Amino acid sequence: MIKVIVNGACGRMGSTVVDAVMKDSELKLVGAVDIVGGMDAGDKAGCGKTGVIVSTDLEATIKETNPDVMVDFTQPSVVFNTASIAIKNHVRPVIGTTGLTDEQKAQLDALGKENNTPCFIAANFAIGAVLMMKMACEAAKYMPDVEIIELHHDNKLDAPSGTALVTAEMIKQVRESHKQGHENEKEKLAGARGAEYDGMRIHSVRLPGYVAHQEVIFGGLGQTLTIRHDSIDRTSFMPGVVLACKKIMGLNAGLTCNLDNIMD
């Protein structure tokens, strides 16, 4: 059994993770941490009593429960710190928060190697989203004109989304860089053509009624190819989170990114 603690266990994603860990036969929930503690971790998750009481002290919980893995879907502003604490205590972080800087990622990689501990970060744990990103790379080889539209609920703070940025980064690796659109095109209203990334354009829609959606559109002579992923429920991420908790046990020390690198 792989021993798992969940940081941010009372948040919306955290409590969904608590539920998923409880339901998996190879994972065992040994600890839960959040800003407010005291209740059973299963109460928020709606999965019945787990016997694990939410603590407010991550490091104490680690020392007490000796976990293999820490799952963390909290805010970008705190996750670097919690991941560092975990790694220094030889606990493997599985991180679902986007927004860490490249420098922070490099530091986690170094810290992981120093402490002989693997660390895993994915921008998106939904298998359909991972397939979308892989397909987008394949298509970009043959149809190099591409734009990304991502659509999220209107409580999302960052634009573009982490998934959109990772998608654009991945496409950049396989696509000859070029500016798209007409060379004389003009924005009559600033921002109309979206954000630019290596000549590609990214557009961020924010509306109530959306959860997490993305389209990658490729244009060619007389044709377009569109790949769209719709995620309407946090449960769509759970198979990926469970997979990561298992696969991280066999990863090399240091940082590994993105689900497709641990899929068979």
Add this chain to the structure above:
Amino acid sequence: MIKVIVNGACGRMGSTVVDAVMKDSELKLVGAVDIVGGMDAGDKAGCGKTGVIVSTDLEATIKETNPDVMVDFTQPSVVFNTASIAIKNHVRPVIGTTGLTDEQKAQLDALGKENNTPCFIAANFAIGAVLMMKMACEAAKYMPDVEIIELHHDNKLDAPSGTALVTAEMIKQVRESHKQGHENEKEKLAGARGAEYDGMRIHSVRLPGYVAHQEVIFGGLGQTLTIRHDSIDRTSFMPGVVLACKKIMGLNAGLTCNLDNIMD
């Protein structure tokens, strides 16, 4: 019979108009003008000989053929001038070019009244696009959070499209103005959230393989409503152009805008 001349008769839209005028039993093509002249106007249009030779002098053609209507789908930079010439000669302009400024429109309106001549401009002559705009206004009353995505071929110069701007203007009339998205949202790449118009957001996609497409998306609690128009062929505009040539005969002097104002 309504006597029609086509300005820009050898362009892609112009030659499609020539073909449409020839096929309508109530319209008669009496003249055609373009930068280069000398050939039969039907040669470019692929509709056989029309007996109308393309001229390079608009005013001379007007004086010679005494037309009722001039159809013009040329560039924003020239259409104000050609429309003015037409009106001064008591010829009614049907204009499909977007990008005239509000001031230019006001001048055409005044000129039309002065010369007792009606003038008609539409951002979009496709019946489906007009329905989309009307529906969008209806929906905005009940679902006031809205974003527009317009998608065009990558030779288009202006962004957002004229149709997108007219749609936003029309929605503004019926929607209580408010800024959308989270108040603390941040663009990690400039332009990601698109252009702002009265709190709404407009996104312009430019890719080969597109012609003229637009989505208006409304978001509400647990639901979204999307209206999409796809125009893949210039022929989609012709029923609207023919209708305008007929209806303009009964319009008041001065400027009338948009197809829905002349539809039954």
Add this chain to the structure above:
Amino acid sequence: MIKVIVNGACGRMGSTVVDAVMKDSELKLVGAVDIVGGMDAGDKAGCGKTGVIVSTDLEATIKETNPDVMVDFTQPSVVFNTASIAIKNHVRPVIGTTGLTDEQKAQLDALGKENNTPCFIAANFAIGAVLMMKMACEAAKYMPDVEIIELHHDNKLDAPSGTALVTAEMIKQVRESHKQGHENEKEKLAGARGAEYDGMRIHSVRLPGYVAHQEVIFGGLGQTLTIRHDSIDRTSFMPGVVLACKKIMGLNAGLTCNLDNIMD
């Protein structure tokens, strides 16, 4: 205060209705009925204690609590019976179940008139869906070639959905009946062209990951117009349910159908 009971109060829709009624200042939850009883109706709804204990006897609950309105989103096989009981006891039914036959609807209408009690049934309580249906009727006048694609979760039993059928019925009222597609078209696999309704075609997609979605597509020369509604959460229906509970108080005796007939 309007006194409301919920039949099927422990089901997914029923418990969402319990929650919505509790939150509205003009509605008062006075009773709850389901197959298994004994618990507080708020426990399933996750909205805290309501003081209303779920009963297993509808008629007894009605006599005890003297409600104004009964909300029922249960199965087609039982809802005719429960609505009849309600009407005979002068309680106004608000029904969200689709699948009642035309004959059953006629009987409820007659029973309502006999008992001087209004009854309300809607195929879809989402405001966006109602807008979609109204828009579809408007568009069909100008673009009479139309197909409907509805997409639902794969636990749905009936195909096409009630919403799709109501949409087709409404379009039929305004569209000149004609068979669509090529007159010599052939199905190489039976069912490929979908269900036929007055010459229109309806297609039903069933997949996990969907909730309740519908597209109405209109085709014309060189263009298509698509109206799409996506409902991803039962909460999208609640504003409509609450509205119906209020408006039914002023309706005439007998049956009234569909939300657009009670919207302002």
Add this chain to the structure above:
Amino acid sequence: MIKVIVNGACGRMGSTVVDAVMKDSELKLVGAVDIVGGMDAGDKAGCGKTGVIVSTDLEATIKETNPDVMVDFTQPSVVFNTASIAIKNHVRPVIGTTGLTDEQKAQLDALGKENNTPCFIAANFAIGAVLMMKMACEAAKYMPDVEIIELHHDNKLDAPSGTALVTAEMIKQVRESHKQGHENEKEKLAGARGAEYDGMRIHSVRLPGYVAHQEVIFGGLGQTLTIRHDSIDRTSFMPGVVLACKKIMGLNAGLTCNLDNIMD
């Protein structure tokens, strides 16, 4: 230079092929055949004089011009015969017509081997469509619940389209066969759930304003993945046709199917 003849050279696809062959530096148009002959093959294609006069006798044209390749996009009812004539004369057929039976394909394969001549058939020559089919196979491994919606102009005779059938066939190779939808689902209108193919469902939409479009939709827990290809112009097929004319020179005798088998 590869010597090419086009059968059906005056049809819409045939004349587009004539134009594409003329524009490619490695291909040389040496003959053109159609039901009515006598004019220059370039007249219909709108690409100027080619010097190739359309003949009405395929076999005579082959003997006269000694071509390497015959391109044929004509009807299913005639293409088996023309392909047979070509193969017997050691001319390699590149066929874009769908609707040949499995038995006819087997016969062409045998005939090709007998005459030491390769033969190539593709359901879809658009690179985006080929990518869609490859991606669909990849996705089906991870998300085995899938439905196909194909949308075409309303002059199309067969449903489902050849591309949809090939897509379903390809998915069948990698997906464990299972019936989709609820086991008790019921069609209230026959055909609503579309055509069945190995447990998958295929839906065919036919409307004016469409050209050739297809969606492959995968559903999973809380998510859907959609791959859509839109082809709005016959020119989208030309890069694939030109590629096939070149690649067929190096293929083995007998039948090769589908563009992905000759792409790098």
